[in-house]
Amino acid sequence: MNFTRWSARLPGTQRRAARGSEGSVPAARGEYGPRPERPAEGIEDPEHAEDTVDTAVPALEDFSVRDLLGRLPGLVALLYGPEHRIAYVNEAYAAAFGPRTPGATVAATCPEAEELGLLPLLDQVLRSGKPRTVKSRRTADGGSYTVTCLPVDGPHLEGAGVLVHAADVTDHAEAAERLRASERRHRETAVTLQRSLLPQELEQPDDLRIAATYQPGVADAAVGGDWYDVITLGAGRTALVIGDVMGRGVRAAAVMGQLRTAVRAYARLDLPPHEVLQLLDGLAAEIDASQIATCVYAVHDPNEGKLVYASAGHLPILVRDEDGTVRTAGDPTGPPLGTGGWLHTSGSIALPPGSTAVLYTDGLVERRREDIDEGVEALARALAGASGTPQVICGRLLRALGVTAEHDDDVAVLVVQHPARDGADAELFHNAALELLGGVEAAPRARAFASGVLSSWRFPVELRDLGVLATSELVANSLQHGTPPMRLRLRRTDRRLIIEVTDGDDHLPRRRRAETEDEAGRGISIIATIASSWGSRRTPGGGKAVWCEFALPD
Secondary structure, eight states, X not given: OOGGGOOOOOTTOOOOOOOOSSSOOOTTSOOOSOOOOOOOTTOOOTTTTGGGSOOOOOOGGXXXXXXXXXXXXXXXXXEETTTTEEEEXXXXXXXXXXXOOTTOBHHHHOHHHHHTTOHHHHHHHHHHOOOEEEEEEEOTTSOEEEEEEEEEOOTTOSXXXXXXXXXXOHHHHHHHHHHHHHHHHHHHHHHHHHHHHSOSSOOOOSSOEEEEEEEOOOGGGOOOEEEEEEEEEETTEEEEEEEXXXXXXXXXXXXXXXXXXXXXXXXXXXXXXXXXXXXXXXXXXXXXXXXXXXXXXXXXXXXXXXXXXXXXSOOOOEEEOTTSOEEEXXXXXXXXXXXXXXXXXXXXXXXXXTEEEEEEOGGGTOOTTSOXXXXXXXXXXXXXXXXXXXXXXXXXXXXXXXXOTTOSSOEEEXXXXXXXXXXXXXXXXXXXXXXXXXXXXXXXXXXXXXXXXXXXXXXXXXXXXXXHHHHHHHHHHHHHHOOSOEEEEEEEOSSEEEEEEEESOOOOOOOOOOXXXXXXXXXXXXXXXXXXXXXXXXXXXXXXXXXXXXXXOO
């Protein structure tokens, strides 16, 4: 086949016109003829000036197609016929994949065509008469190529043909893969940091059943600063925390870790929720004033049957009652952490037996082109129909809100269930209380009350005696240092015995070393020695509560 007579008709390109015999040469063509000599100075011959320009411009047919294709650095193959037989391959193609026999079919002799997925592409080009391109396809030897297939025809061609041009982009593909690998490592580092800063195992209070889930978003190959926590405060009380540091990447995760650690430290002070957020607000400004963070801090007290909470710019808590009714925690809500100049206040929402509370971050409910209130309403509808264990409810809420592995934002969900107990399970949970009226005679009455209650709860004699001793010391301490009203409360769960005394004085006791000659000051030390744990806190209405716990034998 004489390729010097071929003229490939590339898309969008028309055959240039044959050389003209008169008139000027079009501006698009170069001048290939000999340059005219410059006339001598001072001599002007406008009548014959036009004759000095050589208008003979070579046409495309004057060039050797074989020479042109052979010198191209790209890989070129020319195919013809419906079976895609080989008419020509250039030197670059032969160097990359080996020489090819003219007349052989691509399917039989070109394994690289199958590896690059070209066989169906060639059929499409022949049928449509339009060019097709595939980018960065990999071959078995590890090379990567971007291939363009162009329809061609010619006077000696039996049927239409295809010109295949492949550019070796192996270096670019390897560089892109290295970049992707670097991004994956960066993301894995951020996710590992994020997960290491989250609780590795949730604390499970006696009176609640809790589950949580965290799913990092895929956008920007980075994670955000969503976090949650569960903190047992003692005396059956539990702190629940969820927050969100705006932004993405390691920096957001690091700020989140500092805030979470601070929350756990402040929680040990057993302060009301709004005071915890007030302290956290000042710390957030010191950590990084440019980072915006939201947070909800809530405390559950089994004796009160409600969640007392404070919110710093976070989304509202949702509570599902046993009958499926969903309630939304209302105000108070303050600005995000770190803004300063705001006095946070606490609110409350009932959490009776059989109810379920959900705390969550905005990634669960926020969608583009939708108001976030619509997302919260959608979550409330999903929660109304969700039942089962807290872990099951977590999964159902994620599915109902369309959160998948490809979700573009971080999502944290904390589900808190206050189970309704009956039968044998209910027998493991009891409460008893006594108002401490009068003077010193309140102490013997408290000891007698504690002895009778602990006996009725069928505790072993040793545990009963320790409980009566702890009751005596707590009541004596309250009578000496507290003010009315005073109250003794006994509570048992399936795992512990809790003894608590409240009074109207807000000065918290502290443990100190009593000297040998001291007649007082040993009460708290005795309690700390015999009990599993003890503590004190100020109560919301003024006053304090001092408590201790005993672990029940297995």
